[in-house]
Amino acid sequence: MRIAILEDDLTQSEMLKWVLESVNHKCYTFATFKTFQTALYRDSFDLVLLDWVLPDNSGPKVMQWIRETMHIKVPVLFITSKTDEENIVEALNAGADDYMIKPIRRGELVARVNALLRRAYPELTAPEVFDIAGLEFHPKFSTIVRHTNRVVMTQKEFDLALLLFRNLGKPLSRSHIQEAVWGRDTDLPSRTMDTHISRVRSKLSLKPEDGFRLTPVYGFGYKLEQVDADGKSKDFNAIRKQLEQGA
Template sequence: MRIAILEDDLTQSEMLRWVLESVNHKCHCFPTFKGFQTALYRDSFDLVLLDWILPDSSGPKVMNWIRETLHIKVPVLFITSKTDEENIVEALNAGADDYMIKPIRRGELVARVNALLRRAYPELTAPEVFEIAELEFHPKFSTVVRHGKRVVLTQKEFDLALLLFRNLGKPLSRSHIQEAVWGRDTDLPSRTMDTHISRVRSKLGLRPEQGFRLTPVYGFGYKLEQVDHEGKSPSLAKIKRQLAENS
């Protein structure tokens, strides 16, 4: 999963990055709130680790901005040296999902992050096969079955389709998609991603009349939505409930 770390202490942020990347998460560090804001115009994240004190803002202010600005509820874990109950209540009331007191312990950090991700994205704990509409995903075999027939996909096409469905209703940035499907350090021509998107849309029938809409988000990336017969999108909560029911 992609995690944003807002921490101005370089030693602390690198420690957090090292711990989380050791368990296969991908981390991006931001020493200032402004840098994080700028990144969100072109990028997307699955979880945010937020320090209480930043050079250009405070944790609670950043937390309020996240909840007021992002239409997708990204889980936020507060990292703080403050131990007063008043501060903890303030963080939770601002919309934080959890908090940790410094100094951070490796095992606890990994456990809390994974617990937040499981709650926010229940589809990640799905069994070997999960279904949505007429599609069956078999991650173990990199296979998709539609209307009872196997759909022939390349490995990258399957990885892309799985990423989109695991983030149904959520806009994904191009860098998020590239990192998840092709890797962080890959020099990927932009047309390659667009071509794969087009192939996945065609092979899986991701069109409004079939119950799905896969569209570009201008200057950002792509978004897959489930729609009804009138082309309207259900709420994100409803989508998550449907995915959870298949877990």
């Protein structure tokens, strides 16, 4: 999973990154709120680790901004040296999902991060066959059952479809999609991703008249969303506007 780490202490930041990447997560570090805010123009994350004190903002205020701006509820874990109950309550009231006190213990960090990810993305630990948005996913056979019809897909197409449905309604950056489906170090031609997106859209009939819309987000990536009979859904452009206003 892709994890954003907001921590201005370089030593602490690198330690957190090393621990989490040792258990196969992908981490991206930010020393200021501004750099994290800017990154959201082009990237997306599955979880955020947040320090209480940043050079250009406070953790609780950043937490509030995350909850107000990112309409998809990304789990957030506070990491801080503050131990007072009132600080813990403030962090949780601001929208944090969990709270850890420095010095961080490796095993506890991994356990808490994985627990948050399981809670936010329950299909990660789902059985061999599971349902998302009315579709049956069969990982063992890389197939999806739609309206009792078995849709046979290549492994990459299945992985891409699963990623999109796990993040239904959430804009995913191109780099997020590439890392999840093709791997971090793959030199992937742009057309390869676009071709796979087109195939998934066609095979699963991801069209507004069928209740779904899979669209490119200009300069960012793609988003799969459920829409009503009138094709109404939340607009990512409104989120980008909020980002610009807050920058």
